[in-house]
Amino acid sequence: VIAHVRGGGELGRAWHEAGRCLNKLKSVHDFVDVATWMEENWSSPKLIAYEGRSAGGALVAAAINEKPHLCKTALLGVPFLDPLVTMSDPSLPLTTLEYEEWGNPHLEHQFESLRGWSPVQNIRAGSKYPSVMLIGGLYDNRVMFWELLKYAATLRHHATALSRSESYPLVCTKIEASAGHSFGGNQQRYFRELSFMYAFVIDQIGATRLFPL
Numbered sequence: 001v002i003a004h005v006r007g008g009g010e011l012g013r014a015w016h017e018a019g020r021c022l023n024k025l026k027s028v029h030d031f032v033d034v035a036t037w038m039e040e041n042w043s044s045p046k047l048i049a050y051e052g053r054s055a056g057g058a059l060v061a062a063a064i065n066e067k068p069h070l071c072k073t074a075l076l077g078v079p080f081l082d083p084l085v086t087m088s089d090p091s092l093p094l095t096t097l098e099y100e101e102w103g104n105p106h107l108e109h110q111f112e113s114l115r116g117w118s119p120v121q122n123i124r125a126g127s128k129y130p131s132v133m134l135i136g137g138l139y140d141n142r143v144m145f146w147e148l149l150k151y152a153a154t155l156r157h158h159a160t161a162l163s164r165s166e167s168y169p170l171v172c173t174k175i176e177a178s179a180g181h182s183f184g185g186n187q188q189r190y191f192r193e194l195s196f197m198y199a200f201v202i203d204q205i206g207a208t209r210l211f212p213l
Contacts, residue, residue: 001038005030005059021103022113031063035070046072049201050130053077054143054181061119061151064130073131073204075197078143078181081151084111084118086144093141120151125158131170133200135193137179145175170204 004010007019007027019027039045048071052060057079064074080086088105090096103110115121123129132155134148152173174196202208 001034003031003034005034007059020101022110024102024113025117027059028062028066028117031059032066032070035063035067039070045070047205048072049205050074051077051197052079055080057081057143058083058119062117062122064132065117065119065122065124068124068127068129071130073133073201075133075135075201076148077135077197078137078140079119079134079148079151080143082118082120082147084114084121086147087114092144120147120154123151123154123158127158129155129169131204132172133197134171134173135176135197136173137176137181139179140181142181148173148175172200 005027009016050060050071057076061081083102087102103114105111136145136148152171155171
């Protein structure tokens, strides 16, 4: 299932404008609505996996904060996980160029908007979170690798199991030592990375009987 949320470009300029900057939470709510529909009509949370890359990774992480019980696992590739802090530093690449998209934290009303959904700052202490695989590039100049590490550390600190009989959510971080934002490489590398991600999902949803690893 592909969730074409407001903020994307699939349905034209107005659709994009409806989900950016001060409207970013509309994108998150659209995604949560899709997941809720899947739970009610098609599947169950223990079989649902999310995937998002770059800005899509920010969307998925924010959606998990909203309703962490709706999925079993999530794949976040080069995800923008700390926009509140990153957009506050104009010395970083692309920051000032992206104010119209994400908001300018130096303006109070836009700061409050960003703080309301920025994934790292909105992790819910004591909530049962899905397992997460974070994949980044050491030479990524759009999403710095330390954002992934900060998110992983915060999630591990705050996200606890609902009961002692349940295991803590698995939070894994994989930083490619020679990659940037788009990873690049040849087709063999692409399929290797794809296999790695699918293997993680298959393991986490318990489908190893159907797809032996």
